[in-house]
Amino acid sequence: MARKPKVADLTDNFDDSHVYTCLRCGKSYENPVGKFFKSPWSECFEKNSKFTHICKDCVNELFTHYEKKYDTKSACIFMCYKLDIPYYYSLFDSIIKANNNFSMGLYMRQINGRQYQYQDFSQSILAGEIGKNSTDLDQDKEVKWSKQDTQNRDYAIELIGYDPFEDYPEEDRRFLFNQLAPYLEDEDSAEDAYKLSQILQIVNNNKQIHVCDKRIANLDPVKDANDIKTLNVIKKDLVASNDKIAKENEISVKNRSNKDVGKSTLTYLMRDLREKHFDKAEADYYDQLSGPGTQWAISVSQKALLDHCLFDENDKKEVYETQIKLIEDLYKELDDKKEQVRQLLIQVDELKSQLSTVEDGDDDGLS
Structure with missing residues (x-):
């Protein structure tokens, strides 16, 4: 049985004999939970139960100050540096896209995810995250298609x-x-x-x-x-x-446990052969219709209709009229095809004549 990956404990345990003081505003608290952010992987706050040296109110004030003076991205980088937490442009960008704004509180919650374990601000410097922008993010997200x-x-x-x-x-x-x-x-x-x-x-x-x-x-x-x-x-x-x-819309398929269902159908086989560029897989409907199997099926169907269907006079008249119309349509289509064949034969004769003239000219030139 595979071992489960070890996940570090991120509880809010703290030393209740220690007073937690913000080094910016000077406010002190016996219980730091809810008052200070935690920087769980930093080595700078070991004696502070991993809670940062700046309270949440001061973090938000500093972020607002840097954002007005520079921009949101720079403010995020500065606060990540002060809190000794990793900075990732991808996370910064995803928060803005998902919420239409940015807050350090939301960033702090997500940076404590499993994928960011054992990291502080130094890893962001080494990974070159500080100077990344949207273009770099698009390149990092480049998708390879199999x-x-x-x-x-x-x-x-x-x-x-x-x-x-x-x-x-x-x-x-x-x-x-x-x-x-x-x-x-x-x-x-x-x-x-x-x-x-x-x-x-x-x-x-x-x-x-x-x-x-x-x-x-x-x-x-x-x-x-x-x-x-x-x-x-x-x-x-x-x-x-x-x-x-x-x-x-009759789209769902219930209890479909066999993944190979449908792979033996003509539709799937034709698709597979097309993808393999097997040209002979394309259907030739003329050969199918004129084949002995199709002709046998047609004759059996017609015989069954004659043997088992009881037609009255109106039915027979309707069948007769339908037959006449179909025959007329077929004769018209046949005449059209004959005319097309006649014109194509004339074009063939003209092309043969032109080809013969070209060949004769080539022979005269050689002689």
Whole structure:
């Protein structure tokens, strides 16, 4: 059995015999919880039970001062330095995008996540985080598409006729196309515009559920209980929406445990052969219709109709009139095809004559 990774204890235990004093405003507290931020991986606050030397009120005042004097990013870097916590531009950027503003309190809560364990401000300097910007972040997030990812994307765009996720970030596009691919095994779904729109809505909901799962995984179940509860409510609503859409549009497949279901169908085999550029896999419907198997099926069907159907006079008249119309249409189509063949034969004769003239000219030039 694999061993579980060791996770450091981040409780708010403190020495109750020690007085915790803010070195900026001078206020003192016997209980530092809620009054001071904790810098759990810093070596500067060992005798202070890992609580910082500046109270939360002073941290917020200093942040506001630096933000007005410089900018939000610089203010965040300065406070991370003073509190000896790691600075990551990706975390700074994600907080602003998710909340439309930035606060040190929210940053402090998230920097205590498992992925930032055993780090202080010195690691940010060594990793070159201080000078990073949005361009660097985009490069860091550059997504590499596997061969299967690319096949799913190309097949979906070919079948639908356009890119349904054109304006999405690259990482989201890869996730969305891989989610969409299983729904397109039935090619009829792509031809039904409304059903396709509902499938795309399900796929987008799955992306939001995925985002909620990632955020929950990085939260503390005790300290962030309210946030986790909110995210679970959002997930529940999205799952219910997906379930409703799937049932109303006959998209859902219940109890589908066999992952190979559908791989033996003609649709799946044709798709697989197209992706392998096997040209002979394309259907030749003329050969199919004129084949002995199809002709046998047609004759059996016609014989069964004659033997078992009881037609009255009106039915016979309708069948007769339908036959006459079909025959007229077929003769018209046949005449059109004959005329096309005649014109093509004339073009062939003209091309042969031109080719013969060119060859004769080449022979005269050589002689």
